[in-house]
Amino acid sequence: xxxxxxxxxxxxxxxxxxxxxxxxxxxxxxxxxxxxxxxxxxxxxxxxxxxxxxxxxxxxxxxxxxxxxxxxxxxxxxxxxxxxxxxxxxxxxxxxxxxxxxxxxxxxxxxxxxxxxxxxxxxxxxxxxxxxxxxxxxxxxxx
Amino acid sequence: xxxxxxxxxxxxxxxxxxxxxxxxxxxxxxxxxxxxxxxxxxxxxxxxxxxxxxxxxxxxxxxxxxxxxxxxxxxxxxxxxxxxxxxxxxxxxxxxxxxxxxxxxxxxxxxxxxxxxxxxxxxxxxxxxxxxxxxxxxxxxxxxxxxxxxxxxxxxxxxxxxxxxxxxxxxxxxxxxxxxxxxxxxxxxxxxxxxxxxxxxxxxxxxxxxxxxxxxxxxxxxxxxxxxxxxxxxxxxxxxxxxxxxxxxxxxxxxxxxxxxxxxxxxxxxxxxxxxxxxxxxxxxxxxxxxxxxxxxxxxxxxxxxxxxxxxxxxxxxxxxxxxxx
Amino acid sequence: xxxxxxxxxxxxxxxxxxxxxxxxxxxxxxxxxxxxxxxxxxxxxxxxxxxxxxxxxxxxxxxxxxxxxxxxxxxxxxxxxxxxxxxxxxxxxxxxxxxxxxxxxxxxxxxxxxxxxxxxxxxxxxxxxxxxxxxxxxxxxxxxxxxxxxxxxxxxxxxxxxxxxxxxxxxxxxxxxxxxxxxxxxxxxxxxxxxxxxxxxxxxxxxxxxxxxxxxxxxxxxxxxxxxxxxxxxxxxxxxxxxxxxxxxxxxxxxxxxxxxxxxxxxxxxxxxxxxxxxxxxxxxxxxxxxxxxxxxxxxxxxxxxxxxxxxxxxxxxxxxxxxxxxxxxxxxxxxx
Numbered sequence: 001x002x003x004x005x006x007x008x009x010x011x012x013x014x015x016x017x018x019x020x021x022x023x024x025x026x027x028x029x030x031x032x033x034x035x036x037x038x039x040x041x042x043x044x045x046x047x048x049x050x051x052x053x054x055x056x057x058x059x060x061x062x063x064x065x066x067x068x069x070x071x072x073x074x075x076x077x078x079x080x081x082x083x084x085x086x087x088x089x090x091x092x093x094x095x096x097x098x099x100x101x102x103x104x105x106x107x108x109x110x111x112x113x114x115x116x117x118x119x120x121x122x123x124x125x126x127x128x129x130x131x132x133x134x135x136x137x138x139x140x141x142x143x
Numbered sequence: 144x145x146x147x148x149x150x151x152x153x154x155x156x157x158x159x160x161x162x163x164x165x166x167x168x169x170x171x172x173x174x175x176x177x178x179x180x181x182x183x184x185x186x187x188x189x190x191x192x193x194x195x196x197x198x199x200x201x202x203x204x205x206x207x208x209x210x211x212x213x214x215x216x217x218x219x220x221x222x223x224x225x226x227x228x229x230x231x232x233x234x235x236x237x238x239x240x241x242x243x244x245x246x247x248x249x250x251x252x253x254x255x256x257x258x259x260x261x262x263x264x265x266x267x268x269x270x271x272x273x274x275x276x277x278x279x280x281x282x283x284x285x286x287x288x289x290x291x292x293x294x295x296x297x298x299x300x301x302x303x304x305x306x307x308x309x310x311x312x313x314x315x316x317x318x319x320x321x322x323x324x325x326x327x328x329x330x331x332x333x334x335x336x337x338x339x340x341x342x343x344x345x346x347x348x349x350x351x352x353x354x355x356x357x358x359x360x361x362x363x364x365x366x367x368x369x370x371x372x373x374x375x376x377x378x379x380x381x382x383x384x385x386x387x388x389x390x391x392x393x394x395x396x397x398x399x400x401x402x403x404x405x406x407x408x409x410x411x412x413x414x415x416x417x418x419x420x421x422x423x424x425x426x427x428x429x430x431x432x433x434x435x436x437x438x439x440x441x442x443x444x445x446x447x448x449x450x451x452x453x454x455x456x457x458x459x460x461x462x463x464x465x466x467x468x469x
Numbered sequence: 470x471x472x473x474x475x476x477x478x479x480x481x482x483x484x485x486x487x488x489x490x491x492x493x494x495x496x497x498x499x500x501x502x503x504x505x506x507x508x509x510x511x512x513x514x515x516x517x518x519x520x521x522x523x524x525x526x527x528x529x530x531x532x533x534x535x536x537x538x539x540x541x542x543x544x545x546x547x548x549x550x551x552x553x554x555x556x557x558x559x560x561x562x563x564x565x566x567x568x569x570x571x572x573x574x575x576x577x578x579x580x581x582x583x584x585x586x587x588x589x590x591x592x593x594x595x596x597x598x599x600x601x602x603x604x605x606x607x608x609x610x611x612x613x614x615x616x617x618x619x620x621x622x623x624x625x626x627x628x629x630x631x632x633x634x635x636x637x638x639x640x641x642x643x644x645x646x647x648x649x650x651x652x653x654x655x656x657x658x659x660x661x662x663x664x665x666x667x668x669x670x671x672x673x674x675x676x677x678x679x680x681x682x683x684x685x686x687x688x689x690x691x692x693x694x695x696x697x698x699x700x701x702x703x704x705x706x707x708x709x710x711x712x713x714x715x716x717x718x719x720x721x722x723x724x725x726x727x728x729x730x731x732x733x734x735x736x737x738x739x740x741x742x743x744x745x746x747x748x749x750x751x752x753x754x755x756x757x758x759x760x761x762x763x764x765x766x767x768x769x770x771x772x773x774x775x776x777x778x779x780x781x782x783x784x785x786x787x788x789x790x791x792x793x794x795x796x797x798x799x800x801x802x803x804x805x806x
Contacts, residue, residue, distance in 0.1 A: 049405055050378070050386055050402055050405070053398050053401055053402060054386065054398070057394055057398055058724065070461065070465070071461075077459065080459035080461070080463065081456070081457075081459055083459070083463055083465055083468070084442075084456060084458075084459055084463055085408075085456055087441075087463070087464065087467060088405065088408040088409070088434060088437065088438070088456075089405055090467055091433070091434065091437045092401060092404055092405055092408070092430070092433075093401070094345075095340065095341070095348065095430065095433045095434075096348065096349075096352050096397070096401055096430070097345055097346070097347075097348030097349025097350070097351065097352050097353075098345075098349070099345050104469055105467065105468045106468060106469035107468060107469075119469050122469060135349060135353070136394055136397065136398075137394060138388075138394045138395075138722075138724055139392055139393070139394055171794075172786070172792060172794040172796070172797050173602060173603065173674075173786075173794075174602060177792065178700060178791060178792035178793075179699075179791055181696070181699045181700070199790075199791065203702070204700075207702065207703070207755075209740075209753060209754040209755065211753055264500070268499065268500075272602065273602070274602055274603075274673045274674065358501075358503075360522060360531065360709050361705075362704055362705040362706045362709045362710075362736075363704050363705055363739070364702070364704040364705075364706050364790055366704075367704040368702055368704065368790055380739075380741060382720070385722075388720070388722050389718060389720055389733050390532040390720070390722060390733050391531045391733060391734075392532060416790075419790070420704075420706075420790035422521055422522075422706055422709075422710060422788050423501065423521070424500075424501045
């Protein structure tokens with residue numbers, strides 16, 4: 001692993017809680033790593049688990065999905081479905097040999113700017129420890 | 144299993160006015176092969192068999208029906224389809240009912256309690272097949288192979304398919320008619336195939352699956368034979384957006400297999416067909432059984448038992464486990 | 470063309486002489502053998518029935534990059550095919566299938582990718598001594614000792630391999646072997662011929678295709694197609710493992726600004742094979758697709774190129790998950806005619 005490896009993290013944030021929470025972390029000038037590329041979705045329940053697989057295939061070293069706390073979902077139940085599906089995905093990825101440090105899920109509410117900072121630090125640290133994920137990347141083959 | 148009773152019942156059901164045809168098993172064209180039979184009358188029913196070679200899960204034919212647009216004036220033929228099922232197959236029917244893939248009044252389920260099937264690959268290796276179709280029967284402590292006029296008795300442990308070793312439901316869970324008495328259930332074995340991989344470390348697991356998925360030729364046999372893969376427009380075939388490219392390389396093969404296994408989370412009824420049909424001998428069953436086990440252990444749910452249950456991925460409980468969430 | 474003998478003890482040396490080229494040979498365990506590169510210094514043991522995946526991979530890879538480009542550019546980069554390869558242990562049926570598929574890829578224009586690879590690849594065949602259960606090559610114009618499509622054919626005579634060159638490339642290989650091989654005498658030629666005849670005699674399954682190529686299109690609406698295809702799953706196993714199947718799809722794959730156009734195997738048994746952009750699908754059900762497959766192999770191809778596009782390798786019979794047996798189907802067709 002080269003000394004200047006910076007993990008590439010893709011994060012799916014729900015519009016109402018996590019995205020707002022991340023925004024709050026920004027406006028509060030909380031210092032946190034900038035490796036995370038945010039994709040805003042309306043609800044964590046909208047995240048098709050295949051997005052995670054696709055992100056890893058396209059070169060992400062780590063993926064994060066973050067939503068509202070259980071009971072607080074803007075659409076009532078989206079995060080419950082996400083919890084089930086992404087829990088299953090995490091088990092499957094781990095079984096298939098993808099380092100469990102590469103996929104995380106979190107609950108971050110709109111007022112938890114400090115929690116967002118911690119989640120990002122943990123995700124980036126884990127992906128840094130796990131190293132660059134070359135194995136799954138799409139390849140261009142001859143012959 | 145009384146074969147005459149089976150054939151009689153099948154003939155009766157197939158002749159019913161409200162039944163289009165009956166799907167069962169018949170002798171294949173050579174060796175140990177068994178082919179699906181589509182029976183519409185007593186003549187066809189006379190060919191039906193139920194032997195330790197009937198591993199095929201016929202429930203996949205319930206959702207494989209293709210409906211051509213009809214000429215004007217012609218009414219669609221929506222009579223029922225009758226189906227012979229073993230324990231595992233009946234779970235597929237139950238799960239299809241849960242998901243409303245079929246309606247209860249579209250199908251007549253004829254249950255065949257199953258004492259356990261033979262692994263055709265192991266069988267062919269130990270007892271080479273000939274071009275004459277062979278017959279297998281159950282005996283008190285195993286199987287009897289009748290080939291070319293000779294009979295060989297083989298103990299159960301030697302030939303029993305792995306999926307049957309792990310089977311928890313040999314008696315059909317859904318049926319309209321049951322042929323014969325229920326079989327005695329046996330203690331399911333420890334799933335060593337899955338534990339073996341769980342015991343490896345992350346790199347070991349990746350290396351294992353890398354070797355397996357590199358052999359995948361993306362023939363889609365696993366998907367097509369699965370009774371629960373019945374989307375008319377499979378997401379993994381779509382080109383706009385392209386989730387998984389059609390090109391065959393390790394990355395796409397892994398994505399395909401992981402995606403398919405994920406779509407079966409909480410739905411797979413562990414019939415083992417995907418593994419049986421794979422021409423590259425990839426142990427797909429391990430992926431699906433691992434998820435099935437997680438669903439059992441963490442959520443206390445088993446698919447394919449109760450036709451009135453809620454689908455696993457389309458429901459939730461407020462106290463679902465969330466120890467993995469930051 | 471020369472006929473030579475190679476003592477089996479000198480086989481590793483013979484293999485060692487084939488330098489400068491990648492060597493491929495069947496490797497693996499049990500039923501699941503595949504053509505894979507031979508490790509440096511190793512001599513493959515040629516004891517196997519036949520590979521699961523046919524060696525058509527070597528000239529018609531499952532995924533092939535046609536060219537690469539950057540989005541926004543006007544130039545494309547074409548891959549340079551220059552790696553020579555020798556395939557050891559190809560069965561006569563598989564080699565014959567390449568000769569058959571050659572017709573198609575040169576139909577109106579020569580396919581540059583296919584023929585460049587054909588040029589770079591040398592096929593060293595191994596005659597069969599034990600036919601598989603479902604082999605029927607003798608019924609469709611082939612045989613356990615057929616040399617069609619091969620550059621060099623080896624026959625196992627027990628302690629020796631009988632080597633016969635079929636093409637210039639084969640002769641060149643024999644020349645490279647130098648003094649490892651010796652001239653074969655009349656006795657050995659007779660022994661080889663006898664062995665091949667014996668093997669041909671062991672083939673149990675036969676297909677009588679007299680009248681089928683002309684007659685089968687007339688059975689278009691026959692109900693036999695419904696019964697034959699009722700159990701078909703629409704998977705691609707028969708087509709992907711068939712040595713003469715050659716259908717392909719061309720797609721563009723884009724990652725950011727890097728793009729490539731690639732060609733990959735397609736199967737006429739997939740439901741979207743003939744799906745038009747309008748949504749109409751002329752082969753909407755498996756009945757139409759099964760009918761098409763048999764018609765193509767035993768009639769349309771004969772119509773265009775005078776040869777049945779089936780070499781009788783038996784892979785489709787062995788590996789069809791639901792035991793759809795082409796030999797049985799042809800029997801039914803013959804009866805219906």
